[in-house]
Amino acid sequence: MKSYRKELWFNTDKRLDFINITPQINHCLKESGIREGLVLVNAMHITASVFINDDEGGLHHDFEVWLEKLAPHGPVTQYLHNRGEDNADGHMKRQIMGREVVVAITDGLLDFGPWEQIFYGEFDGRRKKRVLVKIIGE
Amino acid sequence: MKSYRKELWFNTDKRLDFINITPQINHCLKESGIREGLVLVNAMHITASVFINDDEGGLHHDFEVWLEKLAPHGPVTQYLHNRGEDNADGHMKRQIMGREVVVAITDGLLDFGPWEQIFYGEFDGRRKKRVLVKIIGE
Amino acid sequence: MKSYRKELWFNTDKRLDFINITPQINHCLKESGIREGLVLVNAMHITASVFINDDEGGLHHDFEVWLEKLAPHGPVTQYLHNRGEDNADGHMKRQIMGREVVVAITDGLLDFGPWEQIFYGEFDGRRKKRVLVKIIGE
Secondary structure (H helix, E strand, O other), X not given: OEEEEEEEEEOOOOOOEEEEOHHHHHHHHXXXXXXXXXXXXXXXXXXXXXXXXXXXXXXXXXXXXXXXXHOOXXXXXXXXXXXXXXXXXXXXXXXXXXXXXXXXXXXXXXXOOOOOEEEEEEOOOOOOEEEEEEEEEO | OEEEEEEEEEOOOOOOEEEEXXXXXHHHHHHHOOOOEEEEEEEOOOOEEEEEEOOOHHHHHHHHHHHHHHOOOOOHHHOOOOOOOOOHHHXXXXXXXXXXXXXXXXXXXXXXXXXXXXXXXXXXXOOOEEEEEEEEEO | OEEEEEEEEEOOOOOOEEEEOHHHHHXXXXXXXXOOEEEEEEEOOOOEEEEEEXXXXXXXXXXXXXXXXXXXXXXXXXXXXXXXXXXXXXXXXXXXXXXXXXXXXXXXXXXXXXXXXXXXXXXXXXXXXXXEEEEEEO
């Protein structure tokens, strides 16, 4: 069994943002030399997500509106967590969008359907945060 | 390390549907000959889910009502994504229910609690869509 | 490839509860002797979750209020599932919080960001329930 590990760093301009990281994951996969196995991609921070969905700007806008409705940022005083912080909503948004994805590797490629793309979802940005890429296989 | 891969195809009559795919996954596992490892089961489409929950019709009805409340299908014009499409809600419902499950394999069996069953969750059906089964182990 | 399996048992006093199980997972990891690989930690019951977030009491209170808003326990008669049971909301809360986490193992340690902690999330407690820990690697 071979294993591979890499950290990807992000620092978004906005508090909430979605970044397509599929090219970086493809690069990691090539670098690993692993042709059969699994890749785990996870946010290393608890107000961020890694998820798989569509690379379509309209949908990303819809996601933002929807997440704000399900877990509103303000008023920040509605959350006990926001004593000295203001990111309780980010912890919730990340639960809906998920911490991680696990993707099959087949013949040295991400084994994806036609529209699957991997995104970093930031819910408390404007600072440096990390994603972990771990690949195991042969 | 051994690996195994299979695609399962679905074409539901309804836009939203839940299908118990545990028998198919058990069949894959037997076919793979793998006795210790992990199985990844994921929707290959971004308006569908694979999740583990109860095989109880009342609950599936409740899930449908609940998902419709959290991410309503209509009015379809409320979503920017719905320019030429009408499935923005399906992308959201899939985030709540999840893209994938990872299940332990022990002694050649799915290592499940008493009520765990694997479901394909369809949120934009009436066309052919796929689930990926990837097993790694020994 | 080595593999390791352990069940952890819980019996919470409250219907809804969050328990930090990171120490137990660290103990399993040490016991396994596995230094590179993946650990899967999943609820074996369908009204419970395993998730990664912050070990902060205010946030856990916020999670409870938030989950109750998204998937209210009562009135229990609003759910078809609640014929002889009253836990339909627990099945929903578990979908939001997730069934499982997959964590990278690097150099014999959980490969975590600064604040990541693993929690058992109980949504229908006051009885014995289990979490599965499965580790594969070398």
